[in-house]
Amino acid sequence: MSFAMRRISFLLVAGVVAAPGLATAADVSPATAANMARNCFGCHGPNGRSPGAIPALNGKNAEFIVKSFKDFRSGERPSTVMGRHAKGYTDAEVAALAKYISGLK
Amino acid sequence: MSQITRRNFIKTAVAAGAASALGPLLSGGARAAGKGKQVVVVGGGFGGATCARHIRRADSSIAVTLIETNKEFVTCPFSNTVLGGLHKMADITHNYDKLRTQHGVNVVHDTVTAIDAASNTVKLKSGKSLKYDRLVVSPGIDFKWDAIAGYSEKASQVMPHSWKAGPQTVLLRKQLETMKNGGVVVMASPPNPFRCPPGPYERAGMIAHYLKQHKPKSKILILDAKDKFSKQGLFLAGWEKLYPGMIEWVPAGKGGTVVSVDTRKMVVQALDRHKAAVANIIPPQTAGAIAAQAGLTDASGWCPVDPKTFESKIHPNIHVVGDASIAGALPKSGYAAYSEALMCATAVVALFRGESPGDASFVNTCYSLVGPKYGISVAGVYKLTDAGITEIKDAGGVSPKDADDAFREAEARYAQGWYDSLTADVWG
Numbered sequence: 001m002s003f004a005m006r007r008i009s010f011l012l013v014a015g016v017v018a019a020p021g022l023a024t025a026a027d028v029s030p031a032t033a034a035n036m037a038r039n040c041f042g043c044h045g046p047n048g049r050s051p052g053a054i055p056a057l058n059g060k061n062a063e064f065i066v067k068s069f070k071d072f073r074s075g076e077r078p079s080t081v082m083g084r085h086a087k088g089y090t091d092a093e094v095a096a097l098a099k100y101i102s103g104l105k
Numbered sequence: 106m107s108q109i110t111r112r113n114f115i116k117t118a119v120a121a122g123a124a125s126a127l128g129p130l131l132s133g134g135a136r137a138a139g140k141g142k143q144v145v146v147v148g149g150g151f152g153g154a155t156c157a158r159h160i161r162r163a164d165s166s167i168a169v170t171l172i173e174t175n176k177e178f179v180t181c182p183f184s185n186t187v188l189g190g191l192h193k194m195a196d197i198t199h200n201y202d203k204l205r206t207q208h209g210v211n212v213v214h215d216t217v218t219a220i221d222a223a224s225n226t227v228k229l230k231s232g233k234s235l236k237y238d239r240l241v242v243s244p245g246i247d248f249k250w251d252a253i254a255g256y257s258e259k260a261s262q263v264m265p266h267s268w269k270a271g272p273q274t275v276l277l278r279k280q281l282e283t284m285k286n287g288g289v290v291v292m293a294s295p296p297n298p299f300r301c302p303p304g305p306y307e308r309a310g311m312i313a314h315y316l317k318q319h320k321p322k323s324k325i326l327i328l329d330a331k332d333k334f335s336k337q338g339l340f341l342a343g344w345e346k347l348y349p350g351m352i353e354w355v356p357a358g359k360g361g362t363v364v365s366v367d368t369r370k371m372v373v374q375a376l377d378r379h380k381a382a383v384a385n386i387i388p389p390q391t392a393g394a395i396a397a398q399a400g401l402t403d404a405s406g407w408c409p410v411d412p413k414t415f416e417s418k419i420h421p422n423i424h425v426v427g428d429a430s431i432a433g434a435l436p437k438s439g440y441a442a443y444s445e446a447l448m449c450a451t452a453v454v455a456l457f458r459g460e461s462p463g464d465a466s467f468v469n470t471c472y473s474l475v476g477p478k479y480g481i482s483v484a485g486v487y488k489l490t491d492a493g494i495t496e497i498k499d500a501g502g503v504s505p506k507d508a509d510d511a512f513r514e515a516e517a518r519y520a521q522g523w524y525d526s527l528t529a530d531v532w533g
Contacts, residue, residue, distance in 0.1 A: 031451075031463025038159075038447045039468035042440055043519075045526040046533065053522030080504070080516050081470065081484050088468075088486025088500030 028096035036093060037100045048104050058104050065098035139164040139457045145227055145237040147217050147395060149173030149201060151180075151439040152243030152427025154531045155446035156453075157210045163454045170211040170235060172227070175271075176200065178532065181301060182439045183524050184270035188278050189311030190318075191477055197270065199532040220399035222420035239453050241415075242401060242408075243427040243446070244393025245269070246300045246437070249406075252389040253293070254365035263368040264384040267308075268300060280383045281312060286320040288382025291373045293363040294329040298407070299390045300428050300437045302335035303483065307473035308385070310340070313348040314476055323382070327354045328375045329361040330389070335436075336473060336481055336503050343475030343513075392429035399423070407431045412494045413465050414452035415445060424449050432467075433494030435487055441469045443531060444487075465489045469501075472520035480516030 025033070040057060044050050048057030057065070071077035072086040089097065146157045149171055157171045178199050186192040201212040219228040220240065228234045248266065250257050256264070265280070267273040281290070290312055294305040309325050316323040333356070334340075344352045355361035360376025366386060373379045373386070391397070391406035401408045401417050408425040409418040412433055417423045426449045427442035435441040444467040455462035467487035472480055485501035487494050504516060 029461075029463050031455075031461060032466070033463075035448060035451060035463045036466040038451075039444050039466060041530050042443050042468070042527045043470055043523050046530040050522065050526055051529050051533070052525030053518045054526055080512060080519060081482050084484040084501050085468070085470075085486060086500075088497045 024092060025095040025099040027092035030096075030100070033093075033096035033100040036089070037097050040097075040101070048101060057101050060102060062095075062098040062102040065101055066094055069094045069098070139454060140166040142167045142238045142457050143236060144169045144239050144241065144453060145235050146171045146241040146243065147220075147227065148243035148245060148393070148427070149175075149178055149204075149212070150243060150245055150427065150442065151527075151531055152245075152442035152446045153241065154178070154201075154204060155443045156241045156243065156424075156426060156450045158204055158208045158531070159447055159450035160453055161208045161210055163450060164457070165209060167454065167457065168211065169209075170213060171201070171204065172213050172215055172217050172229065172235075173201065174214065174216045176214055179270040179274065180439065180524075180528065181268070181270045181304070182527075184267065184274045185304065185308045185311040186474060187274055188267070188281065188308060189314045189474075189477075191311070191314075191474075194275060199528055201532065203533055217395055220395065220401075220423070222399065222423060225422060238422070239456070240423045241446075241449060241453070242396060242399070242423060242425045242429070243442070244395045244429050246390045246392065246428045247394045248388040249391055250388065253363055253386065255368065256366050256386055256388060260366065260368045261386070264366055264371075264373075264381075264386045266387050267385060268304075268387050268390075277383070277385055281315055284320065284323070284382045287322040288320070289380065290316070290323065290325045290383045290385065291379050291381035292325065292327045293366075293373065293384075293386045293388075294327055294331065294334070294361075295387050295389045296330040296357075296362075298437060299387070301471075302436055302438070303340075303471065303473045305329075305387055306334055306336065306340045307475070309352050309354075310344060310348070310473075310475040313344065313351045317348055317351065323351075325352045326379060327352065327361075328363050328373065328379070329354060329356050330363070331361075332356045332358050336483055338506055339481045339503055340473075340475065342506065343479055343481065347476045347479060390428075392425075396425065396429045401425055401429075403431075405431070412489055413448075413462070414456065415449040416452070424453065433487070433492070434485070434496045435467055435494055436469060436471070436485075438469055438471050440471055440527065441467070443527060444468050465494075467494060470523065472516065472523050474517055474520055475513075476517075478510075478517050479513045480518070480520045481513070482516055482520075 044057045050056040069086045072082040146153045180197045183197045204210040216230040265273045265277045267277040365374040415424045426445040428437040452462045469485045472482045481504045483503045486497045
């Protein structure tokens, strides 16, 4: 089954259809969000607990993470490398990433 | 089809608001699916150690045995900083204690001598053999010793490659320390594909950093089998700023390809003949020897894999991660090996459980130091398309070319932070 088909079946079963253009974390499966988030920890430390110079992610709330991503992407928040990373994720993916990371213990 | 059915069932359950009731039951059942399963991991580098650790983290009912020859692992990332005198060998050396004690990985210091895909068995040098349900092979690279006439494993004791970190790193550093002021350090840079595309050029800068302080009349000559290289514009500008006139790069098109060496006369032959005070020959590369021996490589010398699970396209139940794998647009880097291994670990657990591992996602982030306070980086975000592992357009890329000193200094600081975090999530 294609991603699009799976998504449609999910939305139908769930009985909700998000307003167009309003991306939510539900558009991305928890497993996919976890796959994306784990890649962050090579720089941000095990489970987001950084042992060194790169800021930790563990303990950050979802709202802060979403805003940071969007500001990195637009350049409003200056960065060295995060602007380049942030451009690689859709709004729905950022929302799902933020949900996953903010739930880290 | 049973997997899809099960997935739809879970979604229906979630949608019905029964997640809290069914979740624990489902995950309990899923956990039992991993119970008694045996995973053997070959190689304790970035790929292998990450995979072993993260399989155990995802499902501690799976028994994971990691086979690694050496008791300590010396990282190639940051080994150039040892050559430059910024770090000591101890700073880039890691052991397996925490994988054992905190993650429950059975680490065995032995060498795999054979893999029998038909009987799901690996044979070890000690004479033991191990059965696996799934095998993860992360053997890194080996060298094509016959590619440069006169070069060999024995010749590397005179003209080190230092492309596997450890004694070779120590040897090259010693040679730099004992060479005379005014000598030429000749480097041979390999053709694509090879481990760590920016590595030879970071090395040139780190060697220049050392020579500038201690042997300022010396020069570095890079003889290249390629016409362009990773972060090229940034490296060239950085060298010009920090080490003007010290580093010369000869591309393949201008006679850079090294064809032979003479270790007795200390001569490196490309189109021209170059006399070296120190010669660092990085030979063309291929997947780690055990991969070829196990029949996991194709005609290219590297291992074709399913990009979602890293399962070999040749032998089922064997996964190949890291430099040895053919991973689409992902480079052969420590971070890419880590990212591949995370996805592989997730896939291995999901395959045991008959679940979907989710959509694959990969990242590469790779810092190079031009000088101690001059860092540059390349980043990439990757996803799976019909063409395999593909870099997402408009994301990633290299550091800006017009950045100021503060930016370069911040990236040098983050390079250290990157190393500290990455190694903590692999061996820590």
